[in-house]
Amino acid sequence: IRTKNGDVRTLLLSAQYLQDKSYMEGSVMDITSRKQAEDWVSRLNHQLEGILNSAGEGIYGVDIEGRITFINPAMARIIGWDTADLLGHRMHSICHHTRTNGQPYPENECPAFLAFHDGIACSSSIDFYWHKDGRMIPVENTITPIREGDKLAGAVVVVSDITNRLQLENETNQHVTEMEMLYESGLALSQLLSPREIGQKIIELLEKKMNWHHTAIRLYHAKTDSLELLAFSQPNIKNEKQHSDVEKHFNN
Secondary structure, eight states, X not given: OBOTTSOBOOEEEEEEEEXXXXXXXXXEEEOHHHHHHHHHHHHHHHHHHHHHHHOSSEEEEEOTTSBEEEEOHHHHHHHTOOGGGTTTSBHHHHXXXXXXXXXXXXXXXXXXXXXXXXXXXXXXXXXXXXXTTSOEEEEEEEEEEEEETTEEEEEEEEEEEOHHHHHHHHHHHHHHHHHHHHHHHHHHHHTTOOHHHHHHHHHHHHHHHSOOXXXXXXXXXXXXXXXXXXXXXXXXXXXXXXXXXXXXXXXX
């Protein structure tokens, strides 16, 4: 209703019949403040939902049993699930159940468990979540406990998929290694070494820089259209006979 001075008030009306229903008794309660608080909470929840849905990073929350209470679309995409299929389920069982070596990952050793169970916040520069299709997804995550008063109520986890960053770092490291190898190979050539010495030097560089351990270097002779074995690398050669057999194999 609108009051005499123009203010709009929200009222709660209740009424009931008395005795033989010949008359009614009613009450009126001004719930304007409560309605305003409810509207404010509704707007805040809507804003928070918008933030979660538009965030580029994965964000999810769990209760003190590790069950998902909210999850944004970015997080669902990282692990390949629909958000509706995740709510109420244990996050650890869905995507954090196994270590990278294939061994089971006990939930009580998981950083998220330490957050919602013991109140320990943490962050990791690299962790792995399991995608629905079985792939491992490298991630960075930050885990923060949620408290209601003095009691733990769960945890919030912010997750960043770092697959592309790691791939770029690996490619960059590979290029640097290749450039170092080419540079050191050039030094070998500039020292006027024999072809076999140059071949052996390149073998050593491939082992050191590229971690290649099964390699052969051959020199092509255009006049005879033939290849000459200059050097080779073969692990676990224990004697001269084995060395000779492997050399014959590469010469064939």
